[in-house]
Amino acid sequence: MSERIRVAVLGAAGRMGQTVVRAVQEAPDLELVAAVDADADLSVVVDAGAQVAVDFTVPSATEGNVHALVDAGVHLVVGTTGWDDESLARVRDHLADRPGVGVLVAPNFALGAVLAMAFAARAARWFESVEVIELHHPDKVDAPSGTAHHTATAIAAARAAAALGPVPDATTQALDGARGADVEGVRVHSVRLRGLVAHEEILLGNAGEQLTIRHDSFDRVSFMPGVLLAVRQVGSRPGLTVGLEQLLDLA
Numbered sequence: 001m002s003e004r005i006r007v008a009v010l011g012a013a014g015r016m017g018q019t020v021v022r023a024v025q026e027a028p029d030l031e032l033v034a035a036v037d038a039d040a041d042l043s044v045v046v047d048a049g050a051q052v053a054v055d056f057t058v059p060s061a062t063e064g065n066v067h068a069l070v071d072a073g074v075h076l077v078v079g080t081t082g083w084d085d086e087s088l089a090r091v092r093d094h095l096a097d098r099p100g101v102g103v104l105v106a107p108n109f110a111l112g113a114v115l116a117m118a119f120a121a122r123a124a125r126w127f128e129s130v131e132v133i134e135l136h137h138p139d140k141v142d143a144p145s146g147t148a149h150h151t152a153t154a155i156a157a158a159r160a161a162a163a164l165g166p167v168p169d170a171t172t173q174a175l176d177g178a179r180g181a182d183v184e185g186v187r188v189h190s191v192r193l194r195g196l197v198a199h200e201e202i203l204l205g206n207a208g209e210q211l212t213i214r215h216d217s218f219d220r221v222s223f224m225p226g227v228l229l230a231v232r233q234v235g236s237r238p239g240l241t242v243g244l245e246q247l248l249d250l251a
């Protein structure tokens, strides 16, 4: 067998981190060389000889982790949410000075969720109305979810490309928050409920019809095939890659 890829996990004690640690340990072509959590020194990752680091930490820490490890020549697979155009641009610029290093940032590694986003973007131009509902466990710190944000942005781009106008909405009186967040003109609603893991519905409406696209992650193992695919490929994708769809022939 060829040499195993040496992998570090950041946020290793968290819900996702623990699942990634197990998945890496069970993969015959990967070797877990470091598992670090909050307040750990990232030099552990470098000293362990990690080739790829997987980051499932918190939005306030992830960008700093990425810049520090890019400087050290470590490839990164990032699932942590909270990225925006500006923070992604800073990573892209940094990578221009580090040819050969790859960073893949994806808001969702579940194959079904990536497909749901792609289907929604494809369908968006054919519908007058669209709203997104994301439903998660109540321990999630960010809202809307990174997935819902990514979904709404892609829908907005598809609507703009098709020269669709604003989504119809006659609301002039509402309690704050009643119509959800406005992500580039697409309303996104966030539900937090004990018992849930990660779920998303995209509702598309026309006069007399509705298309509902729904994805459910019932268990965090659903994210692992996508994470492992990214770990295996990120080293041969220098620069910044955003979204697992780029690896699935869906972009």
Ligand SMILES: NC(=O)C1=CN([C@@H]2O[C@H](COP(=O)(O)OP(=O)(O)OC[C@H]3O[C@@H](n4cnc5c(N)ncnc54)[C@H](OP(=O)(O)O)[C@@H]3O)[C@@H](O)[C@H]2O)C=CC1
Pocket: 010, 011, 012, 013, 014, 015, 016, 017, 036, 037, 038, 039, 040, 056, 057, 058, 059, 061, 078, 079, 080, 081, 082, 106, 107, 108, 109, 110, 146, 223
């Ligand atoms: N892309 C995807 O497919 C998915 C993305 N996510 C995202 O992944 C992130 C993590 O989710 P989840 O596992 O549920 O969250 P958790 O809160 O369970 O885990 C986060 C872990 O990161 C640790 N941590 C905090 N700061 C640092 C740091 N600077 N360095 C290393 N570790 C740190 C935390 O430690 P402590 O608690 O001590 O602060 C905690 O153990 C979220 O942003 C979530 O939205 C989640 C699921 C799928």
Ligand SMILES: O=C(O)C1=N[C@H](C(=O)O)C[C@H](O)C1
Pocket: 081, 107, 108, 136, 140, 141, 144, 145, 146, 147, 148, 197, 198, 199
């Ligand atoms: O916090 C979570 O749990 C999840 N976070 C990601 C997001 O914000 O989109 C991915 C998935 O929805 C689970």
